[in-house]
Amino acid sequence: MKIGELAQRAGTSVKTIRYYDRVGVLCPEERSESGYRLYGEDALDRYRFVRAAQAVGLRLGEIREIIALRDRGETPCGFVVDLIGRRAAELDARIAELQVLRDELRSLDRRARHLDPRRCDPRLVCHVIDAGA
Amino acid sequence: MKIGELAQRAGTSVKTIRYYDRVGVLCPEERSESGYRLYGEDALDRYRFVRAAQAVGLRLGEIREIIALRDRGETPCGFVVDLIGRRAAELDARIAELQVLRDELRSLDRRARHLDPRRCDPRLVCHVIDAGA
DNA sequence: CTAGAACCTCCCCTGGAGGGGAGAGTCAAG
DNA sequence: CTTGACTCTCCCCTCCAGGGGAGGTTCTAG
Structure with missing residues (x-):
């Protein structure tokens, strides 16, 4: 799924999804040959997690740390x-x-x-x- | 009184006084021939007023409006x-x-x-x- | 007369979460 | 083949109250 579809299904803007990539809380699985961001279905869950964490007052930097711990298997x-x-x-x-x-x-x-x-x-x-x- | 003395007597920085001039909450009475800001004694009271207003949560833009009303005689x-x-x-x-x-x-x-x-x-x-x- | 302190304006930086738009490349349908 | 929608990166802008520093005058004490 490309960024536009993800943004639409998530109910947010393309800018926001790109920003989440940049700060490292929601990175694309891979890039197409032409450099397009490509996301899997789980990106939607990840997006919802980020929003939930933001909603309880966590900052994106902190959310990134949580995700990094998880990615390290902890x-x-x-x-x-x-x-x-x-x-x-x-x-x-x-x-x-x-x-x-x-x-x-x-x-x-x-x-x-x-x-x-x-x-x-x-x-x-x-x-x-x-x-x- | 020049800006340095005012800042010192007010217990703040020259930068802050210049900034207050720029946003219009504490402007010098006049400028010297060489362009130096010159303040009267009342500048100190004005400064304290600005600080008091800030302390109760007013923004400099709002404080400027209050001062403008006063200056218009209202x-x-x-x-x-x-x-x-x-x-x-x-x-x-x-x-x-x-x-x-x-x-x-x-x-x-x-x-x-x-x-x-x-x-x-x-x-x-x-x-x-x-x-x- | 000269050194250095004080002053000037102008410009960039902070922090948080993006928004707006330029300029360029890419993809799908007609 | 072309047009229009989509995507990319890059850069500036927002808010707020200043802070830091460059580069250039001016004042003052010795």
Whole structure:
């Protein structure tokens, strides 16, 4: 199967499939004499795996490592478990940061509603934000 | 005051100050004959305002708009309140997304610990992720 | 007067996952 | 035989807030 058919059956773009080849997560089985990428049926499963892994927040570089382990005959489970554990911890930290920021915005918002714009200090750009700094 | 002194007193880099000029959030009062940026004392307050606005998640383009309103003699409060309200709503949405993702990762993690790597289907890249797809 | 510090503009680089398009080769049907 | 669809590689562009450095002025202290 050539790249166009794979892209269509996978419901994605030719550009994406080429990009996946380039970063090493979905390489063609072989090339035709003229250099066309040729894929087998399993390319479709591989594509779905890549998407599933992306959907849980893994980056293509990490997905490539998982695939490389598998291709070396090792079971990547341990690596994957580590990876998702770390990613979950990172997410926790990120979520906490965003919550702090959101709470700050909410309190700025509440305070701003009690401020009178006419009592703005003309020397400041905006007392809503200056006051919150 | 020239750019180097401003950068030092503000505790930032010359590059950053030049960048702020370029995007229009902190422009010099004037230029010397030789083209050097010359700043007044208020540049320091302006700088702090920009940093405060960045700290609550506003982008330089938005900060520029706030400053532009102010420079046109309008009070940007309404605009700012809208902006932070929208940003807070965006953050809520983003936080919810990340929480979903994190919960998914946690459940993958829990399930993975009960799987036996030796029972991995060799045709799959990784049953941990495939199973979660 | 001269060395070196400070300043200028201009251009490329980062990271992630591709998108857009140029220019050229290849393949199938009419 | 030709046309049009498909494919190839290569290069630039996106977003964001700058960082790095080249190559060229200008200022300042000794």
